[in-house]
Amino acid sequence: MDKLTILLPALPLLSAVLVALLSGGSHRRVARTSIILSALTLLLAVSALALYLRDARPMQVSFGGDWGSLYLDPLSCIMALAVAGISLVVHVYSARYMAEESGYARFYVLLDLMAAAILLMVTAGDLITLLVAWHLIGVLLYFLLSHDTRRAATQRYAFWTFFTYRLGDLPLIFAAVLLYHAYGTLSLPLLFEHITATPDVHAVFGMPLMTMVGLLIVLSAFARSAQFPLHTWLPYTMEGPTPVSALMHAGIVNAGGFIINRFAPVFVNAGDVLHLVFAVGLVTAILGSVLMLTQNDIKKSLGYSTMGQMGFMFVECGVGAFSLAIYHLIAHGLFKGTLFLGAGDVIGDARKDDGVPHDDVYTFLVERRPVASRLPWVVAAAITVVVPLAVLGVSHWLVGGNFVGQQGAIILLFFGWVTGAQLLFATYRLRAESPWRVMTMIILSLVVVVAGYTVIEHAFDLFLYANRTLREHIYAAASIPIATFESLVAILTVAIVVGWLAVYYTNASGDHGNDRPSALRLAFYSLISREFYVADVYAWLTQMVLGLSERLNVWSRWV
Amino acid sequence: MWVLVALFLPLFPLSVVQNMLLARIPRPLARSALLLLLPQVGVTLLHTLHPPIPGFLVTWALLSSAFYALRLLTVRDLELWSGLFVSSALALTWGVAARGADVTTLRLFAFWFSLPATLLVLLTASLARRMGAAYAGLFTGLAQSQPRLAGVLTLVVLSIIATPPFPGFFALLDILHGFGGAAALSVLGVWLIWGWAATRVLQGFNSSNGREISGGDLGMSSVVGYAVTLVVFAAAGFLFTRGGL
Incomplete structure (x- = not known):
């Protein structure tokens, strides 16, 4: 069982190394190697869950150092199974989808590394391992999204994603530092025992420790799961390859719900933070749904739909239904992954038949x-x-x-x-x-x-x-x-x-009001069509910072 | 004496001296050696002084680090970029020293940031030989035309900005643990800007938005050399930092 746990993130890592070594060979060999190892990873995840169901006790595997441990509990078992399953589907789909693209082996290396990082995140048994995996996911996602180096838009939106993820990494790092500082242990199970025994050992910035830690964790989760106003990157990541969109919407973006569940004992003592999670989730769900309805591009519409679903997942966390959020994220992952991978076929079908029904007279007479x-x-x-x-x-x-x-x-x-x-x-x-x-x-x-x-x-x-x-x-x-x-x-x-x-x-x-829309309606429509100007505000802030940087360089004569 | 230390563990404005010195050395190997050596001299001097380090100096170090991090955002010359980055990162050594770290920890902290910077200096020379100047955005499409060079450049830049599993990540966790509070927040801010600056510079080389680079790719022996160095570097980080916290 110990060896099985270690192999969960190790197998995709091995696959990445093998694919990198095979990169000079044929596409078929690269894809086959990666797919076989992905299938083995899925089998391993199934075995891990089966063994947990048999033994019914969590298990921590440590490599002897202060960190680098893995933890198999119900949450990690079920998440590992979902991640390994979705990853295998994406690997199989990519074999033909990416065949005409340059950097085929590089894509598979990154895909394998991403699978390894996500599996490491869901099975992490200590704070450092969790932080390493959490951080790496953002970096790898950037390279996956910017795979097509010839398109400026791809690069721009990959950067948006990277920056938002980095913004989200930092609160989690600070939360980990505070927890270690307060309880003196890196091990997650031990940490949770200490938190349950003595939740409020001291205050930070005038707040109880658990409230502060809970707040930092949800800030991190907001960035990772595209909660308002940190959502702008999500709909635009459609510029990346479709398999990456599927993997991201089916797995990576759900990390927010996972991290809140992982730190559930913290939130037992941070009720105010859960109320904030509810409010932000609700706003995100409403805005995501409204924006989804106004899109005419199926992939972007799916992107906003994911935003709405993530908002709903946070609402569930905010009302205390943590397990429901996990069920939701897995169910959403499966159906959204299917939709993304089938988006191309839908577009193809729509070109052949617009699907608009005939009118009543035609139906009756003809x-x-x-x-x-x-x-x-x-x-x-x-x-x-x-x-x-x-x-x-x-x-x-x-x-x-x-x-x-x-x-x-x-x-x-x-x-x-x-x-x-x-x-x-x-x-x-x-x-x-x-x-x-x-x-x-x-x-x-x-x-x-x-x-x-x-x-x-x-x-x-x-x-x-x-x-x-x-x-x-x-x-x-x-x-x-x-x-x-x-x-x-x-x-x-x-x-x-x-x-x-x-x-x-x-x-x-049949009374739909006047044909001429009111000024209020037009203002609302323009607000939606500009996506509430959030991206514009960020662009303005970015220009301000870059302008300041340039002025500082000129002032210091570039030395 | 503090002034002398601030010359080697650069604090603005004394950091200008080090940056000018590095800019005037034409040979990349000599520049790399200096990048490795100067911070170690600074650490030795700091150790000789026997801290406690005054609080205002730590604040000044954080401001200095933030100043150079901000400047990195609009620097496109890779040679200058590595120099300014070292100024931003090594200023944080003062923070490690302020919490009473022993001399080995200080030496290692400086090393975790100066070694990848020296690798970047060597890569800058490779790029300059091929393109005339290692200037982001001038020639693009490195990932397409010279994938090995692009790959190594990407990994070296990631190691510089403290991406796990490279030791800088754990070194920053250590400094955050030592600081706590507002100082920790400012270190996190600096870290965020490093990531931003790194993506800008990488996109300037790897994406294909302008004139594409021509010329031969990095030789396999060089790739192996860089890869082995980075693997050993990461392994050393695992061994010596013990996770940082």
């Missing part, structure tokens, strides 16, 4: 099919408001008796309800020959998805956080005063129900 219709809007609106809430509530109630009593769970039900409502509204707009049948099928699908989601999430919770006390403490830390909470939920519920009714009414009556 195709001899009944004209599509919709449900009465009042009925559809009632279904939209009630059904998702009922499905979610019942499924959660079945899994855990007191689940709905927790604030985090209520907020998640709330988001689930809004998402379900959105799905039903989309169904309503579809217009079908048999609208009742379509609506019934969609509701059935919703029931299956939500029930499956609830059961799997519950299993994840029990697997990742077997310690019930820790689970409850995290939820407790994320809670806010009950009166504030209930008022907030009530106000939002009323606003959303009224909003949905208005949307349904407008849609059914």
Whole structure:
């Protein structure tokens, strides 16, 4: 078992060395070597998880020094499996996709090194190993994204990513220094034991140590997972090769959720920081979704969709549902990776057939099919408001008796309800020959998805956080005063129900307002089209710093 | 006496003397030797003085380091770049000394930053031989036309800016641990700017945005030489820094 753990990051590293040595040979040999070793890494990850399930005890493997240890617990086992799986798919896809590109062997070397670095990060057993892996991921991602050295845009956006990642590395380094300074150990399991025993040994900058450390960790996570306003790099990384986009959106960008889970014992004593995580996640989810809707480029749209999903993942962390965030990041990784790798085919299909349905007259007269219709809007609106809430509530109630009593769970039900409502509204707009049948099928699908989601999430919770006390403490830390909470939920519920009714009414009556958009709408649209001017502000700041640098050089006569 | 030390472990404005001296030495080997030697002389002098080092000097060292880091951002001449980088990095030695580190730790700290700088000086000479001047953005496309040279240049620059697994990373962790608080934040800021400056200079050579470089690539023996040096350097870092914290 010890040897297995060591091999997890070592196999991709070996692959990188072998591919570098084979770089003068054929493409096929390079790809085959890398893919075989990736497959072995996946097998190893499966074995590690199976062995953990058999023994059911975490394990730390040290090489005898102060650092360089690996730690296999439920979190690292499940993450290693996800990373190794996605990495193998990307390796296989790249074999043909990158065949016409220059630097084929270099690409595979970097891909293997990246897999090694991510596996090292998820299995790190001490602070230094974690920092080394965390840091290397940013550097390697820069070189992967800037693989095509002929395009200026690729270089520019790879730099944006690198700089944001470096910005995110530094708080984690500072957090590690503070933790080591306070507890005198590098080992993560030991550190967590000390934190649980004596959470607030002293204050830093006038803040309790755990609050400060928690804040630094989430700052790092914000940068890594593209949270507002550190999100600008994410949609533009589409300039990199598609397999890299897939790997990044499916794996690398999820590191924020992982690091918050890894340091869960810190957040038990940093409830205020969890509230900040919730707020930032919520803003990011909303802005990411709004920006996604305004894109006309499928890859950029997927980029903003990832931003929205990452925001949602942080909302989950912010309400204390840490294990749900891990489930979310794995599920999102799998479906987003699939979407990226299939984006080329979608574009190809769209060129052949635009997919726009024929109008009613054509359908009736030429195709001899009944004209599509919709449900009465009042009925559809009632279904939209009630059904998702009922499905979610019942499924959660079945899994855990007191689940709905927790604030985090209520907020998640709330988001689930809004998402379900959105799905039903989309169904309503579809217009079908048999609208009742379509609506019934969609509701059935919703029931299956939500029930499956609830059961799997519950299993994840029990697997990742077997310690019930820790689970409850995290939820407790994320809670806010009950009166504030209930008022907030009530106000939002009323606003959303009224909003949905208005949307349904407008849609059914065909009254979309004046053809000429108002000044307010235009201002809002321009704000979105400029992506809230965040990138412009950064560009302005960059120019300021570079200008200062130049003035200093001129003033000191370049010596 | 502090002034004398500040000449060798460069603090602005005395660092100007060292930078001018290095700029006037035409031979890369001699310049490399000086880059390795001068900081060690500074450490010896510092040790002779027997600290405690006054607090204002540590603040001045941090400001000096930040000053040179900022300047790096718009420097395109690789020869000048390595000189200014050494001025920024070695100023931090004062911080290590201020927390009472022994002479071996000080010597190693200076070495972790001056050795990769000497490698960069040697590479600069290789580039200058091929291009006439090692100037980022003047000739581009190194990654396409001379991949071995581009690869070695990239690795050397990464080792300079304290990227793991090179020892500079662990040395900076050590200094952060020693500092804590606002001083640690300023070191992190300097580190961030080093990364920014390094990407700018690497992009200036590796990407293909202008006139492409022509000429032969680095020989295999040179590549092996650089690779072995970097591997031994990283291994020495593992051995001596023990993770930094």
